[in-house]
Amino acid sequence: VSDDVAWLDDQEERLWRTWVKVNAQIASTLQRELQDHSGLSISDLEVLIHLTDDPGGQVRVTDLAGLLQWERSRLSHHVRRMERRGLVLRAECPDDGRGALVVISVVGRKAIEHAAPGHVQTVRRVLFDALSPDQTACLADVLARLAAVHDRRSAPAVVARTGEAVVV
Amino acid sequence: VSDDVAWLDDQEERLWRTWVKVNAQIASTLQRELQDHSGLSISDLEVLIHLTDDPGGQVRVTDLAGLLQWERSRLSHHVRRMERRGLVLRAECPDDGRGALVVISVVGRKAIEHAAPGHVQTVRRVLFDALSPDQTACLADVLARLAAVHDRRSAPAVVARTGEAVVV
DNA sequence: AAAGATTGAGGGCTCAATCTTA
DNA sequence: TAAGATTGAGCCCTCAATCTTT
Numbered sequence: 001v002s003d004d005v006a007w008l009d010d011q012e013e014r015l016w017r018t019w020v021k022v023n024a025q026i027a028s029t030l031q032r033e034l035q036d037h038s039g040l041s042i043s044d045l046e047v048l049i050h051l052t053d054d055p056g057g058q059v060r061v062t063d064l065a066g067l068l069q070w071e072r073s074r075l076s077h078h079v080r081r082m083e084r085r086g087l088v089l090r091a092e093c094p095d096d097g098r099g100a101l102v103v104i105s106v107v108g109r110k111a112i113e114h115a116a117p118g119h120v121q122t123v124r125r126v127l128f129d130a131l132s133p134d135q136t137a138c139l140a141d142v143l144a145r146l147a148a149v150h151d152r153r154s155a156p157a158v159v160a161r162t163g164e165a166v167v168v
Numbered sequence: 169v170s171d172d173v174a175w176l177d178d179q180e181e182r183l184w185r186t187w188v189k190v191n192a193q194i195a196s197t198l199q200r201e202l203q204d205h206s207g208l209s210i211s212d213l214e215v216l217i218h219l220t221d222d223p224g225g226q227v228r229v230t231d232l233a234g235l236l237q238w239e240r241s242r243l244s245h246h247v248r249r250m251e252r253r254g255l256v257l258r259a260e261c262p263d264d265g266r267g268a269l270v271v272i273s274v275v276g277r278k279a280i281e282h283a284a285p286g287h288v289q290t291v292r293r294v295l296f297d298a299l300s301p302d303q304t305a306c307l308a309d310v311l312a313r314l315a316a317v318h319d320r321r322s323a324p325a326v327v328a329r330t331g332e333a334v335v336v
Numbered sequence: 337a338a339a340g341a342t343t344g345a346g347g348g349c350t351c352a353a354t355c356t357t358a
Numbered sequence: 359t360a361a362g363a364t365t366g367a368g369c370c371c372t373c374a375a376t377c378t379t380t
Contacts, residue, residue, distance in 0.1 A: 008296075019311055021315060022318070070349095071349080072362075074348085075363095077347095077348070098358070100364090123176065130317045135310050139183065139306075139310050143187055147193075241342075261340090264340080
């Protein structure tokens with residue numbers, strides 16, 4: 001292949017390939033174990049987490065899409081499917097006739113309560129358990145740096161979840 | 169939510185959330201810039217890279233699926249779509265009547281030659297340019313460690329998962 | 337029977353079009 | 359007109375079923 005561009009040297013290429021591979025593996029392990037253990041997908045879990053973060057267990061579609069960093073359209077489709085499974089329901093928004101609320105159901109609460117501990121355990125196992133304190137600190141440093149690159153580049157967009165608690 | 173499980177502390181939770189976010193951002197930047205500049209998806213590129221790695225520009229379906237860490241089924245579908253676009257073709261395998269070869273086409277070679285330099289530049293920009301040599305070394309260390317966890321666990325690939333999420 | 341490969345169904349995501357209310 | 363939300367088409371991935379060759 002051609003180059004008058006700064007190519008990657010062997011070390012860099014290996015690092016890059018490993019980065020891609022490790023990420024795929026971690027994502028796939030999380031997805032599979034969560035699905036097997038609870039019948040929820042990662043996406044389901046993320047939706048439920050943001051709903052349980054709200055005291056009333058309900059969030060407007062646009063706000064929820066912002067929290068998830070999803071397109072509204074994607075959320076709308078996903079909520080439809082989750083509604084069919086009884087995990088959430090939709091309600092009209094009292095403040096704004098255009099708005100729609102997504103509300104967690106009793107079934108949805110049971111599902112996330114059942115799923116969360118195992119999921120946290122998996123995150124621990126695939127990430128934290130393998131790393132020494134030094135490595136963890138260093139990884140935090142690296143990720144902060146990389147996150148900053150993107151924050152500087154791509155628009156700000158939102159956020160601020162002040163509610164702590166559950167882990168994605 | 170309930171716990172008699174080691175939960176994540178604040179630092180760990182922040183690290184985990186940043187990990188997920190950074191990965192999503194990097195993947196999405198790469199995908200977008202590659203698509204805009206060359207009309208290829210990341211998946212297309214990965215297929216083409218492994219084909220150009222072979223001297224004859226051809227790899228058997230199962231081998232290619234192994235290299236990509238994809239399901240054979242996914243690869244089969246993807247190859248069909250790439251074939252329709254003229255990027256690759258299929259050929260019978262001389263050694264094994266059951267086998268099938270995926271072969272890169274002239275168009276496919278042109279496509280990857282056109283796409284690669286820009287892609288490498290993007291990788292450089294979102295990853296290496298942001299990190300000091302120390303940070304890069306440390307990241308390599310961390311990733312090697314994480315990769316090892318998975319290699320130990322999921323070495324034997326694919327078929328016949330008995331459905332237990334057993335932890336070794 | 338087992339391995340290589342493909343296929344079809346169904347879920348999931350993106351993009352553009354649409355409908356309703358502000 | 360713009361914002362909130364949904365819908366439908368089209369592509370992609372997964373899972374199970376299928377077909378062929380070993």
